[in-house]
Amino acid sequence: MDSVPKLLRTSIRRLSFLFPESLRRKLLFDVLAPYREKELPLLGRSAFQTGQYCELQFWKFLKEPHSEFDISNQFISPKQKSLLKDIAGNLFPDAKHAGYRDAKTRSYLDSKQPIKGACVRTKFFDTRADFLIPWEEGWQVILIKASSSAKRTHISELSFIRMVLEEAGYKVNSTQVWTISSEYSYTGAEIDPNRLFHKKDCSKETLANLEQTKEKAYKLLEILEKDKIPSITSSKHCDHPRNCIHPESCYSDSPPGDLFTLREGKDLTLTLWNQGIRNLSEIEPDSEFTHRQKIQVEAIKSGKEYLNKDSLLSYLNHLKFPLYCLDFETINPPVPVYKDTHPFQHVPFLYSLHVIRKDLKEKPEEYTYLDDHDKDPRLGILESLSSQIKPGGTILAFNDSFEKRCLKESVQAYPKYKEWFQSIEPDFSDLAKPFWDYDYYHPAQEGTTSLKVVLPVLTGANYKELTINAGHIANSEFLRIKTENVSDQERERVESDLIAYCKMDTFALILILRALAQKLNWPEKL
Incomplete structure (x- = not known):
């Protein structure tokens, strides 16, 4: 008997253009939610950020977790990130550590106690916050970032946290991202968090982004239900093929070759790509090519080194x-x-x-x-x-x-x-x-x-x-x-x-x- 509702869910997803966003969401994630595949992972903050950038990478990240992702260039160690949170925590000495556990977080939320290491899970989402502080009959979300300035991605993360908390029934009145003041001078004494951190209030931005964030999050949930990696023609993906980290999947019909190794050639290689060129050996350099680009192309064609003696x-x-x-x-x-x-x-x-x-x-x-x-x-x-x-x-x-x-x-x-x-x-x-x-x-x-x-x-x-x-x-x-x-x-x-x-x-x-x-x-x- 379950086959009919499951078939109906599949049809709604495939014919999504026939349904208004609010109706499609209600049908898929409310009325027909019990017939959603049980093994699908919850959507977390990191995965949401990945989906903002590329839906194909997002699908592989969650559906093929064995896929190798290069994290070797993440320069900020977990120890340093933890230290930053400890320093920020000095401003909230009464905060309870929830250990990034949903049950503990909800217990502290329900008793209106300040929280560090928060985690809230709902039927479809899973998010963490560095600090949740009681604020004007609601909550303030604080995100600590090892960055010298606030970025758009930070606001996107805060918007996702706000959405999940409010879906869980907890009103959010304030969202802040705390970044590092590069002007802070260490004196050798205990670090002063009020001087180390720059605090940016993002409440207006996250409130304005709320509906858009919800729409995007539920779209990503739909993508998770696909059995195969989404088609690149119908999905949000990297703005330039050279940024793709899974070309063997995304461009399996037409691999990039060595085209994107062209020095300083982002715009030029996109033009060449759209012309069907995949390798430097196929190029006939003209006046648009720089001196270095011409040297590179000719070296590829000749197979020999170039020396300006x-x-x-x-x-x-x-x-x-x-x-x-x-x-x-x-x-x-x-x-x-x-x-x-x-x-x-x-x-x-x-x-x-x-x-x-x-x-x-x-x-x-x-x-x-x-x-x-x-x-x-x-x-x-x-x-x-x-x-x-x-x-x-x-x-x-x-x-x-x-x-x-x-x-x-x-x-x-x-x-x-x-x-x-x-x-x-x-x-x-x-x-x-x-x-x-x-x-x-x-x-x-x-x-x-x-x-x-x-x-x-x-x-x-x-x-x-x-x-x-x-x-x-x-x-x-x-x-x-x-x-x-x-x-x-x-x-x-x-x-x-x-x-x-x-x-x-x-x-x-x-x-x-x-x-x-x-x-x-x-x-x-x-």
Whole structure:
């Protein structure tokens, strides 16, 4: 007997254009709700946000949870997010922790007690809130974000929370997002939440968004009932095919090929895509293409590297020995760790320096400094580097503006070293520039000029054998051993891995220089 109502639900979904929104919603999620598939997951805040961006990704996220989603570039650790909530919680000492459990949250809501770690579940939805505070015969929702400013996505999240709470029978009168004030200066004392957080009232926006949020949420519930991934032609999806993280599903009939590797070609590649082009080898560059784009396309077609010998030789000829190859590893947490630093400020905790005195072929001298957990690492780095780097040579870095900024900000904290920094600042040279300018380009770069792509293309060396092999991993691992309880053995292991990674970054510069010198028959010595 259940087959008839289930068939009716399916028909209403497929012929949705025949029904007004309010009627369709009432039929599907009220009258015929008991005949909805039982195993379907509840719609949560994260999934709702995904659905706002791409309904196909949303479907795969919830219906195929085994699908791999890359979270490796999420720089803010769960520990830091938890710390932010603890600091905010100091303003609500009477708040009860609900442990993100629905029953506890409802118990505190019913007794009108302030809550942290709230969770409310309804028949179709599941949402969490950092704080729920009694407010004018209703509730105030507070969301803590490890961001320097409020974003539209934050308002969307608050709108979803407000919708779920009100559907559960709890009136919401105020919604706020608390972000981090990047101007806050850490004094070394207990952090003042009133100064750390910037509080933005979003009540008007979330109230105005309420009906639209509800409409979108119920549409996503309908999408969840589909047996197969929705058709890209009838679904909201990425605004540009190159942003798609599931091209094998979304564009299975016409895979993108390497078209979207075209450097700085977002608008151009969309035009080419709409013309049916999927690969760079199909392109005939015209006046719309930049100099770099033309080089990239021609390299793909020829299968050969491109060298602008005159420009590369000019760069090499401006180098002065000794060569100082420098790299910093930094942390930039939302909650400052070191005195006289700000949220999100990049604070160096480790440097690697390789020095070539006279000949690129000589064995380089190696120097490192890692935070000794005793004094501010900026001071330790300045003390150490000022004894190693003297004016008159060349200081090489890959994207040297970062290294210069780290030194400049460190010198502001320790002005004793200002004169030394000013004496060496003109000696910096950016080894990324010849690659950014496409004076050298290899088709295997796929439009990228990062160090970790250039190095293996030119030299065959890579970072694959390193335990820590990316800057954001170095950032999070050092922050972990700096702020969390770990064993001495674990700390020593991580510190060793950090040094190995940083040393690879500077040795890579020497390997790249040697490879270029060999290709150009550059003398390599004084």
